[in-house]
Amino acid sequence: MISVVGFPRIGQNRELKKWVESYLDKKLSKEELIQNSKNLKKTHWQLQKEYSVDLIPSNDFSFYDTFLDHAMLVGSIPEEYKAVFSDDLELYFALAKGYQDQNIDLKALPMKKWFFTNYHYLVPEITDNTKFELSSTKPFDEFVEALSAGIKTKPVIIGALTFLKLSKKSNVDIYDKSFWEKLLEVYIQILKRFEELGAEFVQIDEPILVTDLSTKDIEFFDSFYRSLLLHKGKLKVILQTYFGDVRDCFEKIILLSFDAIGLDFVDGKFNLELIKKFGFPQEKFLVAGVVNGRNVFKNNYKNTLELLNMLSSFVDKKNIVISTSCSLLFVPYSLKFETNLDSNKKKFLAFAEEKLKELSELKLLFSQENFTTNNIYFQNIQLFEEMEKNKLSDVSTAVNNLTDDDFERKPCFEERIKLQKEVLNLPQLPTTTIGSFPQTQDVRSARSKLKKGEITFEEYESFIKSKIERVIKLQEEIGLDVFVHGEYERNDMVEFFGENLEGFLITQNGWVQSYGTRCVKPPIIFSDIKRKRPITVEYIKYAQSLTKKPVKGILTGPVTILNWSFVREDIPLKNVAFQLALAIKEEVLELEREGVKIIQIDEAALIEKLPLRRCQHSEYLSWAIKAFRLTCSKVKPQTQIHTHMCYSNFDELLDEIAKMDVDVITFEAAKSDFTLLDSINKSSLKAEVGPGVFDVHSPRIVSKEEMKKLILKMIEKVGKDRLWVNPDCGLKTRKEEEVLPTLQNMVLAVWEVRNNL
Ligand SMILES: CN1c2c(nc(N)[nH]c2=O)NC[C@@H]1CNc1ccc(C(=O)N[C@@H](CCC(=O)N[C@@H](CCC(=O)N[C@@H](CCC(=O)O)C(=O)O)C(=O)O)C(=O)O)cc1
Ligand SMILES: N[C@@H](CCS)C(=O)O
Numbered sequence: 001m002i003s004v005v006g007f008p009r010i011g012q013n014r015e016l017k018k019w020v021e022s023y024l025d026k027k028l029s030k031e032e033l034i035q036n037s038k039n040l041k042k043t044h045w046q047l048q049k050e051y052s053v054d055l056i057p058s059n060d061f062s063f064y065d066t067f068l069d070h071a072m073l074v075g076s077i078p079e080e081y082k083a084v085f086s087d088d089l090e091l092y093f094a095l096a097k098g099y100q101d102q103n104i105d106l107k108a109l110p111m112k113k114w115f116f117t118n119y120h121y122l123v124p125e126i127t128d129n130t131k132f133e134l135s136s137t138k139p140f141d142e143f144v145e146a147l148s149a150g151i152k153t154k155p156v157i158i159g160a161l162t163f164l165k166l167s168k169k170s171n172v173d174i175y176d177k178s179f180w181e182k183l184l185e186v187y188i189q190i191l192k193r194f195e196e197l198g199a200e201f202v203q204i205d206e207p208i209l210v211t212d213l214s215t216k217d218i219e220f221f222d223s224f225y226r227s228l229l230l231h232k233g234k235l236k237v238i239l240q241t242y243f244g245d246v247r248d249c250f251e252k253i254i255l256l257s258f259d260a261i262g263l264d265f266v267d268g269k270f271n272l273e274l275i276k277k278f279g280f281p282q283e284k285f286l287v288a289g290v291v292n293g294r295n296v297f298k299n300n301y302k303n304t305l306e307l308l309n310m311l312s313s314f315v316d317k318k319n320i321v322i323s324t325s326c327s328l329l330f331v332p333y334s335l336k337f338e339t340n341l342d343s344n345k346k347k348f349l350a351f352a353e354e355k356l357k358e359l360s361e362l363k364l365l366f367s368q369e370n371f372t373t374n375n376i377y378f379q380n381i382q383l384f385e386e387m388e389k390n391k392l393s394d395v396s397t398a399v400n401n402l403t404d405d406d407f408e409r410k411p412c413f414e415e416r417i418k419l420q421k422e423v424l425n426l427p428q429l430p431t432t433t434i435g436s437f438p439q440t441q442d443v444r445s446a447r448s449k450l451k452k453g454e455i456t457f458e459e460y461e462s463f464i465k466s467k468i469e470r471v472i473k474l475q476e477e478i479g480l481d482v483f484v485h486g487e488y489e490r491n492d493m494v495e496f497f498g499e500n501l502e503g504f505l506i507t508q509n510g511w512v513q514s515y516g517t518r519c520v521k522p523p524i525i526f527s528d529i530k531r532k533r534p535i536t537v538e539y540i541k542y543a544q545s546l547t548k549k550p551v552k553g554i555l556t557g558p559v560t561i562l563n564w565s566f567v568r569e570d571i572p573l574k575n576v577a578f579q580l581a582l583a584i585k586e587e588v589l590e591l592e593r594e595g596v597k598i599i600q601i602d603e604a605a606l607i608e609k610l611p612l613r614r615c616q617h618s619e620y621l622s623w624a625i626k627a628f629r630l631t632c633s634k635v636k637p638q639t640q641i642h643t644h645m646c647y648s649n650f651d652e653l654l655d656e657i658a659k660m661d662v663d664v665i666t667f668e669a670a671k672s673d674f675t676l677l678d679s680i681n682k683s684s685l686k687a688e689v690g691p692g693v694f695d696v697h698s699p700r701i702v703s704k705e706e707m708k709k710l711i712l713k714m715i716e717k718v719g720k721d722r723l724w725v726n727p728d729c730g731l732k733t734r735k736e737e738e739v740l741p742t743l744q745n746m747v748l749a750v751w752e753v754r755n756n757l
């Protein structure tokens, strides 16, 4: 059999994004949105059927986020939202995006990164008031929709442990049976309903099982599922894990009466060792995740068939289900739109649709005794031999020649910061922004015209320069201290660098959902990385020529470029990171030579990609931090190096972040509690800090008073001498009318505080 854990839902041309945005703009009716989405789901199910997928997922579709769908399903929604909306879809989008009118001001649920991916889920809150009850029909409706199209799907449901652990909890003990019994009842009802509807398989996703688990987690899991599985009736229940191995609970889960266990053999290589050590129950299916759901390179059939054959010495061959390692949500839809990719490179790639083909080819080969004589197998072997030949020089000469001195910035922070203060002569509590200003429609449309050849590069360049002129003027008017050029020339902070460095492939349509309706187009790292030409220098120099205030040169750091790109699987990540670092270093040094006095190297994704298991942290951090240091170790002491990190919970990692040895770090402040600021004082971090004073993800205009209070609190926590004042991230997703007043209030708040220092 073949199973797909989940399928991309945004549509081959981002149709869903466009429909949802139109619905939110009141340009598409609710009925149209629902009908269009039904057609889209049907297309995806039919596509999977064409590739002979046996276990086709449903309920992997979502208007915004499946975690929010699940919260709606089990009734874990705050009462104050429920009270306002009689329409479920309005309630849903209010939770996703917030809601404001003259009388009501409801915030959006917070977003968090989904494990180590670049997808964000919405975080529901569970309190002692939460009354779990079956509150939506979405998964059942989708099952029936597919059935009426002639496809019996495998509904996918988020498991209870993953749901509870990834939700925010207030005043509840999730391990207390009297708390979770109600939730159990809801899960029982869900299974019963699917059984009534005639489902054969149901997939329960428990990716949390691949993280470090406590005894309580394991006890909860055991009791909850022991009880739930008593009610499965005729259904076959798949326990689906992904993103790693299940070393903490394998022995327990194989004893439970799941009918199938889904294990990831791509990110969870250790799963094979677990099976070798503990065996696998003969009566169960093993859903073997062998086709990578998180990367775009073709599957190596030789390795995969070796693995499957190895597994078949522990599991009856007919019980091995060939599967994706995780949902295909994390890869683009199809290669068929990539008409500009060099065919000699494209042949090494597989997006979601091509992965369906891989699954069916693997099924065929696995069923054949003499698969090595099959032409499909032979061609795949040849492909990988060719890939091996055009391997990146394992460690390129420059990376090979690096010595300790290349990672060391001199002199020490205390001496550098004194020199920088003399050069920059900034006021106390310097104000700045993180880099991007609103990417307004005119900017997107100019870029689109450039791509279509409707305007020349010179016309585009002069348009970007006019935007820079405007943003410099705006910053002068607002009274900020350190300026930015606005990043108007960048479609995305990673893709833009991919477009301008050698070694990357850029897709036309390789969109992947990042959150809600927002997508990114990750570039593909294919060969040695080199800087072909200056990337940011001209626009930053131009911006600096328009003002006496210092303009920050803003670059994306090597680890973030690496982590938000698709990277070849046959080269150690560390080597690719060092190649990227050498390229960014050249840009840093050129900016410095051109007189740029402050350079910000964004490492938004450095902490977020931390391995899920603690025991693997230090290995990752050691090369990731070195890659960052390589970019700026050779700048003059007078040049001030900033970095920016967003979204991450890095309280416990401050001593590691200190090793980046930057002069200034801006980050998302813990929104209302100040634990991070307290931790800064206790850590070895010496850098000046700019905890964000407003949340860029909310359209709210923030008042001077609100920010003044925050600044005073921050001064109390970290002192006035090392504090910067800035938003918590770039402003690209906001409208100008939302952020300009807030920036003005931020500056006014600082002026008032300064006057009283
Ligand atoms: C900081 N974040 C980032 C992450 N990952 C990245 N790779 N980059 C990030 O910045 N991860 C964590 C967060 C996630 N945050 C975001 C924030 C915003 C977006 C977003 O706005 N995405 C846009 C697409 C951006 C883009 O690449 N735009 C292109 C193409 C624009 C386009 O769609 N053009 C239209 C034509 C337009 C016209 O003619 O008017 C078209 O092609 O049809 C560009 O600017 O050139 C989105 O809309 O989803 C994502 C993640
Ligand atoms: N410089 C980037 C960082 C985002 S994390 C921006 O301002 O958009």
Ligand SMILES: [Zn+2]
Binding pocket: 434, 604, 644, 645, 646, 647, 728, 729, 730
């Ligand atoms: Zn950010």
